[in-house]
Amino acid sequence: MIISSTFIYSVSWPVHLDEYNPVLPPRAVETRGNTAQTTKNAKRILVIDDEVSIADSLTEILSGYGYDAVACYDGQAAIDAARGECPDVVISDVIMPGKNGVETALAIRELCPKIRVLLFSGQTATMNLLNQARLSGHEFEILPKPVHPTELLKKLSV
Amino acid sequence: MNNPHDNRLGEYKSPVPDARKNGATHIPTVNGDSDLAATISSLSSQDGVAALHLAAIVESSDDAIISKDLNGIVTSWNRGAEHIFGYTAEEMTGQPITTIIPPEMQGDERLILSKIRAGKRIDHFQTVRLHKNGSRLQISLTVSPIKDMRGKIIGAAKIARNITQQKQAEQLVRRLAAIVESSEDAIYSTDLNGNITSWNRGAERIFGYTLEEILELPVAVIIPPELRADESLLLRKVQAGDRIDHFQTVRINKRGDRIYVSLTISPVRDEHGQIIGAAKIARDITQQKKLEEALYTSERLASVGRLAATVAHEINNPLQAVTNFIHLAKQQSVSAPKIMRYLADADRELGRVVHLAQQTLGFYRDNSYPVLMPVSDVLEDVLAIYERKFTYKDLKIEKRLEPGLTICTAQGELKQVISNLLANAIDASARAGKIIVHARASRDFRSGRRGIRITMADTGSGIAQEDRAKVFTPFFTTKKDVGTGLGLWITKDLLEKKGGSIRFRSRASERSGTVMSIYLPMEAPTHCTEHVA
Numbered sequence: 001m002i003i004s005s006t007f008i009y010s011v012s013w014p015v016h017l018d019e020y021n022p023v024l025p026p027r028a029v030e031t032r033g034n035t036a037q038t039t040k041n042a043k044r045i046l047v048i049d050d051e052v053s054i055a056d057s058l059t060e061i062l063s064g065y066g067y068d069a070v071a072c073y074d075g076q077a078a079i080d081a082a083r084g085e086c087p088d089v090v091i092s093d094v095i096m097p098g099k100n101g102v103e104t105a106l107a108i109r110e111l112c113p114k115i116r117v118l119l120f121s122g123q124t125a126t127m128n129l130l131n132q133a134r135l136s137g138h139e140f141e142i143l144p145k146p147v148h149p150t151e152l153l154k155k156l157s158v
Numbered sequence: 159m160n161n162p163h164d165n166r167l168g169e170y171k172s173p174v175p176d177a178r179k180n181g182a183t184h185i186p187t188v189n190g191d192s193d194l195a196a197t198i199s200s201l202s203s204q205d206g207v208a209a210l211h212l213a214a215i216v217e218s219s220d221d222a223i224i225s226k227d228l229n230g231i232v233t234s235w236n237r238g239a240e241h242i243f244g245y246t247a248e249e250m251t252g253q254p255i256t257t258i259i260p261p262e263m264q265g266d267e268r269l270i271l272s273k274i275r276a277g278k279r280i281d282h283f284q285t286v287r288l289h290k291n292g293s294r295l296q297i298s299l300t301v302s303p304i305k306d307m308r309g310k311i312i313g314a315a316k317i318a319r320n321i322t323q324q325k326q327a328e329q330l331v332r333r334l335a336a337i338v339e340s341s342e343d344a345i346y347s348t349d350l351n352g353n354i355t356s357w358n359r360g361a362e363r364i365f366g367y368t369l370e371e372i373l374e375l376p377v378a379v380i381i382p383p384e385l386r387a388d389e390s391l392l393l394r395k396v397q398a399g400d401r402i403d404h405f406q407t408v409r410i411n412k413r414g415d416r417i418y419v420s421l422t423i424s425p426v427r428d429e430h431g432q433i434i435g436a437a438k439i440a441r442d443i444t445q446q447k448k449l450e451e452a453l454y455t456s457e458r459l460a461s462v463g464r465l466a467a468t469v470a471h472e473i474n475n476p477l478q479a480v481t482n483f484i485h486l487a488k489q490q491s492v493s494a495p496k497i498m499r500y501l502a503d504a505d506r507e508l509g510r511v512v513h514l515a516q517q518t519l520g521f522y523r524d525n526s527y528p529v530l531m532p533v534s535d536v537l538e539d540v541l542a543i544y545e546r547k548f549t550y551k552d553l554k555i556e557k558r559l560e561p562g563l564t565i566c567t568a569q570g571e572l573k574q575v576i577s578n579l580l581a582n583a584i585d586a587s588a589r590a591g592k593i594i595v596h597a598r599a600s601r602d603f604r605s606g607r608r609g610i611r612i613t614m615a616d617t618g619s620g621i622a623q624e625d626r627a628k629v630f631t632p633f634f635t636t637k638k639d640v641g642t643g644l645g646l647w648i649t650k651d652l653l654e655k656k657g658g659s660i661r662f663r664s665r666a667s668e669r670s671g672t673v674m675s676i677y678l679p680m681e682a683p684t685h686c687t688e689h690v691a
Binding site: 050051053054057058060061064095096097098120145146147148149150 | 471474475477478479480481482483485486489503507549550551552
């Protein structure tokens with residue numbers, strides 16, 4: 001049993017940054033005993049959403065398909081997690097309290113230049129943020145919210 | 159005969175006693191001459207008294223009274239003449255009258271003299287003369303022949319009235335009349351009984367009645383029946399000397415169409431300052447009103463659009479969770495108890511969507527009729543929609559709602575008003591700011607009408623001093639990317655249509671923030687239906 005899927009943490013919300021120790025492995029979600037196996041070669045994915053049920057359920061789905069998925073409930077927690085170990089993919093909500101999805105993705109890219117970023121967006125307002133990011137030379141893949149899990153998995157397999 | 163006074167008096171010695179017999183004009187001068195008394199005392203007592211009277215009249219006249227001989231040489235010059243032309247009697251007596259005639263009019267004098275020689279009189283001839291200082295004077299001239307005892311014409315008596323001011327006034331009146339006539343606005347006046355006393359072309363165009371048709375008719379013909387009471391109120395204000403500026407109201411044209419006008423009314427006074435009527439300027443603002451209505455509709459659509467965007471986000475989140483839970487439940491390897499848990503989670507998320515839909519419906523449902531409902535319900539519904547925005551900015555919301563406070567009103571509009579104020583407060587707020595919503599029963603301080611007052615106070619950036627006068631004007635916005643500049647304008651309009659009001663205080667410097675305060679009167683309870691949740 002390796003890394004995330006078998007770590008069981010009780011989820012406390014809201015997350016206070018001072019509770020978080022970046023040296024430890026990143027906070028993971030209770031996966032309700034998902035038995036899927038992840039290997040060291042599995043893609044590491046950070047799932048970032050301030051909606052706990054979305055972050056958790058998506059992490060659970062991805063874990064079920066063999067990804068090494070970690071749920072984060074705000075941008076700073078995700079950045080700290082990335083500092084611990086670079087993810088391969090970041091899937092993030094855009095509008096969140098604290099750091100928004102674009103800021104978070106940009107900060108993680110600083111740490112881990114090779115990562116792939118998928119942003120979910122349910123709002124037109126996010127287009128402004130994305131345009132700003134585009135102006136500074138960052139292209140992100142956009143997923144409409146709600147996105148069907150099979151669509152998301154298809155994207156990830158590309 | 160070096161003394162001109164003697165000369166003048168000498169000339170009048172003989173004509174005066176005879177004057178009344180001959181019916182000719184006799185003009186003695188009384189420039190304070192001591193000789194005059196002697197001259198007059200030499201007359202028979204009856205004639206003497208008459209001559210004294212005449213002399214006094216001539217001397218006290220404001221008009222210039224001048225006599226000249228048939229060669230046009232001045233023989234007398236009264237105080238009025240001194241005053242009007244600036245020359246003293248000493249300066250002018252013995253001088254040609256042409257001294258005071260402009261060069262290009264010298265020909266006139268020959269004409270006048272030839273008429274006088276023929277025994278004719280010239281009445282109220284309007285011409286121009288020169289003042290000693292060179293300025294031109296508009297004068298009205300009456301010239302009559304002077305005859306001697308035998309009836310021979312020996313000179314002319316001129317009465318000149320300075321009509322420069324009168325001319326200027328006439329010119330001003332003509333200019334004003336031209337302005338009034340050419341005005342696009344309707345300009346008309348009424349007497350104190352409300353009967354029309356003047357009516358310009360603009361009024362003909364706007365109201366369709368010609369001057370002939372409407373003159374002396376009561377102004378009520380252009381006032382809708384339900385507004386006629388207002389008119390007498392306005393008339394009373396004008397009678398009290400007040401002016402009414404840009405009063406927006408409705409009038410009816412000849413065809414019976416209603417037109418929106420902006421009315422300015424001022425009292426008309428006579429020369430004694432007595433108010434004798436009302437002058438009205440009516441600007442046709444029908445087009446402007448139609449545009450405003452179109453704007454109004456588009457802002458309502460825009461606000462629905464903004465709301466839809468907010469709601470879409472709120473709905474998309476639970477939908478994302480539901481989609482995920484269903485996907486998880488469909489996995490073949492999942493045990494039955496787990497499926498139950500996924501479905502329960504999905505159910506909970508769907509509950510959020512349902513709740514949101516119900517709150518949002520308050521904005522869409524036909525809600526133009528008043529409903530009696532707790533104010534806290536209205537506020538909570540709006541607050542719920544913006545709840546996530548509070549979270550994003552880490553804003554604290556403090557609710558001070560008077561318990562049991564109800565309002566009878568069209569809830570959709572009240573929600574729109576609160577939603578506009580709340581959205582502004584959130585936008586103005588910095589991270590970790592605070593918004594205080596306060597609702598309490600209140601009365602309008604003027605009418606005493608019962609209603610509610612809701613204040614929304616934020617600790618945001620405040621409204622800059624130079625923007626404060628503009629916040630209720632359409633299209634004024636400080637939120638260039640997202641604002642239409644119509645929110646507060648609509649808010650004010652919605653409130654005022656219901657007899658309510660809005661005011662605010664704001665500070666943009668340190669300890670900045672804005673407090674918006676609205677008052678909304680209760681509808682009469684008979685108009686109210688119970689709120690059905």
